[in-house]
Amino acid sequence: MYKSLADQLCRQITAEEIVAYEENGAHVLRGVLPMEWIEVMRDAVERILNNPGSASLEYTPEGKKGRYYGDFFIWRRDPDFKAFMKDSPMPEIAAQVMDATCLNFFYDQLLVKEPNTAEPTPWHQDLSYWPVRGNQVISIWVPFDPANEESGVVVYVKGSHKWGKLYAPHVFGDKSGFADIYAKGGLEPLPDIEAERDSHEILSWEMEPGDVLIHHPLTLHYASGNKSTTGRRRGLALRYLGDDVTFDCRPGTFLENEKVMATIPAITLKDGEAFSGELFPRVWPRE
Template sequence: MTQTLPTKLSRQITAEEIAAFERDGAAVIRDVVPAGWIEVMRTAIERILNDPGAASVEYTPDGNKGRYYGDFFVWMRDPDFKRFILGSPMPELAVQVMQSKTAHFFYDQLLVKEPGTIEPTPWHQDLPYWPVRGNHILSLWVPFDDATLESGVVQYIRGSHKWGKMYAPAAFGKDTGFADIYAKAGLEPLPDFEAMRDNFDILHWDVGPGDVILHHPLTVHYAAGNASLTGRRRGLALRYLGDDAEYDDRPGTFVENQKVMALLPGFDMKDGDRFAAPHFPQAWPRR
């Protein structure tokens, strides 16, 4: 039987939370994912980990400890992911932070680091990977475990969304088929932020189930491996697009990847188009 779960936010996102996000390019919002949703999604995540999708990537090479699993557009094949991205409090949270009347769902990205995983998520900005432009573009990072620096919580360079820079996308793993595509973007290479980390103000929070971390698509961010030997790090990134987001047909974004395109049959967006169903369903107002 399908469980009835809360659809509304239990509280409004505060002006201080929104101001922190706008100032720093990342912010934490505490206690906004109801426990029932956490349970449903933990079960759904296990289904996906046991039956990886066609576009999924195992970033941990054979022979290394742990497992770094990445998957995209999971909502399209799992009904509980679909309920979560459209029918949980997440869309309302997104419109309040974006200060947008509408939200369309762009895509979800499941990023699981099992205990002992050494592979980091490289420093990167999100927007260079995406065929999108506009101001209303928001990522929510939803943890399903306690996440700390030790277990690989995401870290953000404070204020980097205001640098006016767009760096070349970095492939998350070797041989994922993305590196050649991203080379076409012709963007300035990413500096070695890890070597320079002491020069920056790096934001990170210890979070747990119920909390959500927000980030702007130009904020430079990174996550270490999961050095904990017992704690999992299951994270789900949700990307929402608001009123002014439109399709940007520039070269070198992830829609040039065949595995991604296979998930979007009939996709024929043109430069300047608004994102819409069926591939990018309306999340707010709720349908």
């Protein structure tokens, strides 16, 4: 048990919650994470913000107000991030929701929006960016501050994971310059969901620390900038892979993103192989 912190959920996940996730492609789980983990991770997030990693991106253009900070694979350099993905209740959430017998960890992604940050997270499906095939894939989004209309909740197009579509990735921020990589995938462009929002059923939940969001990798989602003048919005997404997931070496994924790839060891998996090894460790069942 890491630093004597609980590895147990604060409560069991209900069958209704799992059905809601399966039907809608996203759901909120209220009050599942012990506050002691939130406190450890708030300090850990500050360490990363003060010492950005080489894969990190500042999505807010220089000279503009606020800060939208993104970072990836942080667990590989920070022991608290590592413990959080492995020894906290997080893997149990993924295993229960997907009914998975085994889980490998894919990666963590920090998404911090400081007060007065205009830049949104654009509409996207996570799977578009990933060299992944399979259905037992889940993202768990954890807020370390209250997330609300003002500070920027994650919003979802209900049921979009069942549309049978994999759209082209959408570039995050103006500066990331990955548009030509993503174009290689030859995927259908994403419709302008923001312009046609009224024609979709949008799901969103205001959240408190201790709550988490779960979403399927094909569910379309978005989050506004942080309009609050005082409230921070620090979020962390953990991605877990279950039993049916294999490596997909199609073009146009983050495998071609030099900034991310420079921070991790070379991926030696072959197309169709299960994720494994030091980079994608087995985290469930627990050791």
